[in-house]
Amino acid sequence: MALKKIKERSMALDIDPDDILVRYNVRLEKEITPEEAAEELYPDDPHLKPIAQAVFVGDEEGVVAGLEKAISGGMDPLKLIDDALIGGMNVVSKLYDEAVIYLPDVMLSSDAMQKGIEYCKSKATSDMKPKGTVICHVAEGDVHDIGKTIVVALLRANGYNVVDLGRDCPVEEVVEHVEKERPLMLTGTALMTTTMYAFKHINDKLKEKNLALPFVCGGGAVNQDFVSKLEFGVYGEEAPQAPRMAASILSGANVGKLREEFHKH
Amino acid sequence: MVKRFTTMAYDDPDEMTFGVAKEPVKAGLGLTIGDGFTTPEINYAPRPETASSKEKLVKEYKSITTDIMDRMVAVGFPGVVLETEHVQEMTNNPEWGAAVAHAQKEIMERYHDEYGINCALRHTPGDIREDRDYLRLREDKYDTLLKSFELLAENGVDMLSVESMGGKEVFDHAILRDDVPGVLFSIGCLGAMDMEYIWKDIVKIAKDHNVVPAGDTDCAQANTAMFVAGGLLDKNLAHTLAIIARTISASRTLVAWECGATGPNKDCGYEGTILKSIGGRPIAQEGKTSTCAHSDVMGNLVMQCCDLWSNESVEYHGEFGGTSVQAWGETLAYDCTLMNVALKTGTEKTLRDLFMLSDKYRDPQGYVLAYPNAWKVGKAIVEDGDDLYLRAKNAALETCNILEEGVNEGLKLTRFETKALRDAKIALEGLPDDQDTFVSESLDKYKKEVRVFEPKRNYDL
Numbered sequence: 001m002a003l004k005k006i007k008e009r010s011m012a013l014d015i016d017p018d019d020i021l022v023r024y025n026v027r028l029e030k031e032i033t034p035e036e037a038a039e040e041l042y043p044d045d046p047h048l049k050p051i052a053q054a055v056f057v058g059d060e061e062g063v064v065a066g067l068e069k070a071i072s073g074g075m076d077p078l079k080l081i082d083d084a085l086i087g088g089m090n091v092v093s094k095l096y097d098e099a100v101i102y103l104p105d106v107m108l109s110s111d112a113m114q115k116g117i118e119y120c121k122s123k124a125t126s127d128m129k130p131k132g133t134v135i136c137h138v139a140e141g142d143v144h145d146i147g148k149t150i151v152v153a154l155l156r157a158n159g160y161n162v163v164d165l166g167r168d169c170p171v172e173e174v175v176e177h178v179e180k181e182r183p184l185m186l187t188g189t190a191l192m193t194t195t196m197y198a199f200k201h202i203n204d205k206l207k208e209k210n211l212a213l214p215f216v217c218g219g220g221a222v223n224q225d226f227v228s229k230l231e232f233g234v235y236g237e238e239a240p241q242a243p244r245m246a247a248s249i250l251s252g253a254n255v256g257k258l259r260e261e262f263h264k265h
Numbered sequence: 266m267v268k269r270f271t272t273m274a275y276d277d278p279d280e281m282t283f284g285v286a287k288e289p290v291k292a293g294l295g296l297t298i299g300d301g302f303t304t305p306e307i308n309y310a311p312r313p314e315t316a317s318s319k320e321k322l323v324k325e326y327k328s329i330t331t332d333i334m335d336r337m338v339a340v341g342f343p344g345v346v347l348e349t350e351h352v353q354e355m356t357n358n359p360e361w362g363a364a365v366a367h368a369q370k371e372i373m374e375r376y377h378d379e380y381g382i383n384c385a386l387r388h389t390p391g392d393i394r395e396d397r398d399y400l401r402l403r404e405d406k407y408d409t410l411l412k413s414f415e416l417l418a419e420n421g422v423d424m425l426s427v428e429s430m431g432g433k434e435v436f437d438h439a440i441l442r443d444d445v446p447g448v449l450f451s452i453g454c455l456g457a458m459d460m461e462y463i464w465k466d467i468v469k470i471a472k473d474h475n476v477v478p479a480g481d482t483d484c485a486q487a488n489t490a491m492f493v494a495g496g497l498l499d500k501n502l503a504h505t506l507a508i509i510a511r512t513i514s515a516s517r518t519l520v521a522w523e524c525g526a527t528g529p530n531k532d533c534g535y536e537g538t539i540l541k542s543i544g545g546r547p548i549a550q551e552g553k554t555s556t557c558a559h560s561d562v563m564g565n566l567v568m569q570c571c572d573l574w575s576n577e578s579v580e581y582h583g584e585f586g587g588t589s590v591q592a593w594g595e596t597l598a599y600d601c602t603l604m605n606v607a608l609k610t611g612t613e614k615t616l617r618d619l620f621m622l623s624d625k626y627r628d629p630q631g632y633v634l635a636y637p638n639a640w641k642v643g644k645a646i647v648e649d650g651d652d653l654y655l656r657a658k659n660a661a662l663e664t665c666n667i668l669e670e671g672v673n674e675g676l677k678l679t680r681f682e683t684k685a686l687r688d689a690k691i692a693l694e695g696l697p698d699d700q701d702t703f704v705s706e707s708l709d710k711y712k713k714e715v716r717v718f719e720p721k722r723n724y725d726l
Contacts, residue, residue: 013618017626017675025497026677033680096500102681103493103501104443111442141353143395146437146489150501153441168397193313193580194352220492 034101041091047075048084055088055116058108063116067123077120078128085116089157097240103150110153130161132184134246137174138167139219140198144191147219150239151187158243171201178211184249187242189219196222203230214255216245224265234258267461267523271650274545278640281538281570282613283604283620287545290527292477293385293423294377296344298529299547299572303604305597306346306387306532306549306573307333309590310580316352319361323368329581329590330369334376334384336591342598344383346424346549346573347373348532356390356413363416370421387424387479388417389531400434402459402723411466418474425471425478426531430485431459431723432517438715440490440502440510445661445689446696448510450707452486453657454700456517458724464524478526480546482534483514491535491630496560503685504562505668505678508630512642512664515539516657519646522546532575535567538636539660542643547572554597557589563631566624569617570636574601629668632676638667654700658693665690 042052047070054062063085070084071077092109095101121128136152138145145167155162163181165174178186190196199217206215217227218236227233232255236242241262248258274287286299298304315325330347337345347369355362366388373384390413394406401407414425432455439447460481471478482488487510494507515536522528528546530537532555537548548571553564555577561567568574576593586592607616617636624631632638645663649655668686672678678686697703708726711718720726 013615013622014674015622015625017677020623021627023497023627023677025679028498029679029681099498099500101500102503104441107441108443143397146441146493149437149441166398192352193310194316194354197313 030098030100032100034095034105037095037098037100038091041094043083043087045083047073048080048087051080051084051116052088052091055085055109055112056091058105058112060112060115063112064119067116067119071123077124078126081117081120081128085113085120086159089113089159093154093157093243106157107153110157114156131159132246132250133161133163133181134185134187134242135163135165135174135177135181135183136187137165137169137189139188139190139195140168140170142190142192142195143167144219145189147189147191147239148187151189151236151242154239154243155246158246160243160246171198171205174202175205175209175211178206178213179209183213185214185216185246187216187218187236190217190222191220193221196226199227199233200230203232207231214245214249214258216242224263228259228263231255235263237262237264266525267465267520269523269650270519270543271647273543273640273644273647275542275640278542278637279614281542281636281640282608282617283568283571284608284613286528286541286547286572288527288547290477290479290529290547293346293383294373295381295383296346296385298346301608302344303571303601303608304344304346304383304573305342305594305601306348306575307590307594307597308348308350308532308575308578310350310578311352312581316354319358319364322352322355322361323364325581326365327368327372329588330372332588333590333594334372334382336587336595337598338376338380338382340595340598342382342602345594345598346385346387348387348389348426348575350389350578351391351413353391353393356393356410359409359413359416362388362390362413363420366417366422367420385423386421387426388422389426389428390414390417392427392430392485394430399717399719400430400723402431403462403725407463411470414467414470418470418476423476424529425467425476426480427463427467428482428484428531428533429456429460429463431462432456433485434717435711435715436486436489438711440486440493440506443503443506443685443688445506445509445692446707447711448490448506449513449654449657449661449693449696450703450711452483452510452513452517453660454654454704454707455724456483456486456514457520457653457657458726460517460520461524464521464526468525472525478521480526480528480530480534481518481521482531483511483518483536484531484533487511487514487536488533492559494630496562497628503682504629505682505686506689508633508668509661509664509689511536511630512539512633512660513657515543515642516646516653516660519543529573532573533577535563535630535634538567538570538634538639539643539646541570542636542640543647549573549575551575551577554593554600557593562628563624563634565620566631566635568600568604568620574604626676629671629676629678629682632671633664633667641667652700654703655698658696662690662693665693
């Protein structure tokens, strides 16, 4: 009987927790440290590796210093974006997906990568070609943007060009940007049930203008039932799905395929 | 006038239980909160399409209120609190919120007169003080917010609350980067300063209209940390950092009471037990019965010292057992009945400890909020109660100490949580000993790092 386990300790009753709950995160934690896991994934090139390492630890100054050295040694700035910066971020993304590192590590690495990309662009003589463009916004009337911030960071970490329209973004502004940028995917987040109806207005206007594209909707108030009723709607339950969805679209997935892959309920 | 807490209301954590506060609060129609009884506080959201007009909203809230009162009477519950958290339209148009309050209170008065059921109405206007990109804590939207409080107090609301969000612009940046000094600055300094600004005015309005200035919650920050941290297997934020944000928030949320608010604080303030240990005023809490709104890793534990027991929020719609507010309201009321039986039979401390032990070791957040540890955090806060920065820093450092000791008592942490805790403690120990230096250094840092941070405009810094 559980009560028999209770004993007096300090002033309050206490119990052996192993009898009533399981800390699955402790039970399943991987043995390998993040640093050990990353070491196996860095590029071998001696010019690229320190930059990738600096991206991994979120060292902005280290990233720029490494890039300076590589560029002065004759390396192409745009190639450094792909091989060193995105290469470093690939390590970050892989280890985040494998639950070896956590979101704040990704945010710091993403900040460092962005700093490096800006530096490389300032030194380049031609434009870089991202994997594709994604437009992200927070629903009109809604100012809760931490979820969108995470989505943007994860997409950039995976090499996508993100047009971040910020929070409380009017429906018309979203549609105008889709028309102008022709992105491969649009994302919208909403915390409040009253604001998620903006997604329906966006969906209807995109339809009117024949601007068909996957429109990934997520956030605290949003649910799969609501999003499934939108012609272009794909329900995004968790932020890390965003780059996976973009990758699926690049591989040819349409709205129907994305729903098959990502709708869980 | 702001009167800081420099002593504890409870000399011994074992004195603290649910349903009993040192300073009970009379509210509404026959209720005294924290006077030897727990009461359900039912919270709800209108269906989204009803927010399109005042008339639709009033009709919706009339249905919600009638449904709740009907069910409370049908099953024989002696008291209830209704909390209306505004949809933005109701605060942006203060007369909308007032019309809803008036309609709700008329219904509650009818049930009180007819059946003698004790009841009170709490309204929580939305903190609308922002525009698309920036916080606008002290400009025209502030006037609209105060107008909302004024009209609510004139139209039958018994308790006034808000979930103020000062500091959120810096917090959102800091929490995603494991930046504990940034969390301390945003919640412990900026949040507290903003609370002092807003709560002096709310208390004045409440006193002018003879209603209760109840309290606040750090929903915008500590709850964001808790939500981002998620369940055991989520990998977004170490739960050891989420609880540091939470205990810092106790120092901040206390400011409402220091400005003259009397409790009960807001339900989603999981910092409530710490507040009660310091201030001795009643608290509202939510836990297992708020799973309609969010998951929870300490669903039983937070009942340990509650005076009002809430469901956070549920959208109004039909369920098999009635409408959603009836189903969740009845569940809350039965929980309260159990606690009240314990109070009447002298077994409340046993039940309190069963609630607490259910979740004490489930997660580091519950471990620190277990009432003996929550009391220790309270004590650390009042040791420097006159200094907003030092007391928030004390709360954070005491949290680190409690968790370190907890590992020897049976609390299991992942290596990730342990490392985050160690890094946080090192960062906290490296901070200056005085508020002016800390604020000055933080201003320099976050003016550079956070594009939307406007310290002069929002905090007069």
